[in-house]
Amino acid sequence: ETGVTQTPRHLVMGMTNKKSLKCEQHLGHNAMYWYKQSAKKPLELMFVYNFKEQTENNSVPSRFSPECPNSSHLFLHLHTLQPEDSALYLCASSQDTLTGQPQHFGDGTRLSIL
């Protein structure tokens, strides 16, 4: 089982839709991350939050908008996506970003853009 829960597990949406991905961690961590995993590609870091503050945006297009209302919750708001955005979106958390503690991942949201 995992202490990081992502919903929904699967999402199909059209290019003009607006949807949100949700991540919740029950580990008492202070840092949360969004990654993208496309078919046959390594994981790509998208965003990092540490103590609710965004500390990294890895050149992600503005059609992806993260939100971190508290240390336990992380959202990824999606709008006007492209077919190449179809991928597995993974959320992770860690104690913080400074001490070398490992990241723990959820099982991801499989996103398909029609």
Place this chain on the structure above:
Amino acid sequence: DAKTTQPTSMDCAEGRAANLPCNHSTISGNEYVYWYRQIHSQGPQYIIHGLKNNETNEMASLIITEDRKSSTLILPHATLRDTAVYYCIVRGYSGGGADGLTFGKGTHLIIQP
């Protein structure tokens, strides 16, 4: 972060120890070695990490060479459920950054019945 080199794939018989090597010859003093695995359709699962000393937990053992240029992940009694892609990642902490993990291609470990 230092680069890592892993074999593309490995086989291991069920019940035997699986030894997965990783080379990280450019590792620097403040960089940890992390191991994760990913089973199809699931998120990466943290296994173990270490800095200098060998480490052991309920899942695996991590053996780091004295010069820290390579390491070996050992699954002591492999089961069919250990079939997965195993990633060796080296990452340092400067105290000012917020870097994510850099996953390479990993080793596809196949446990044979």
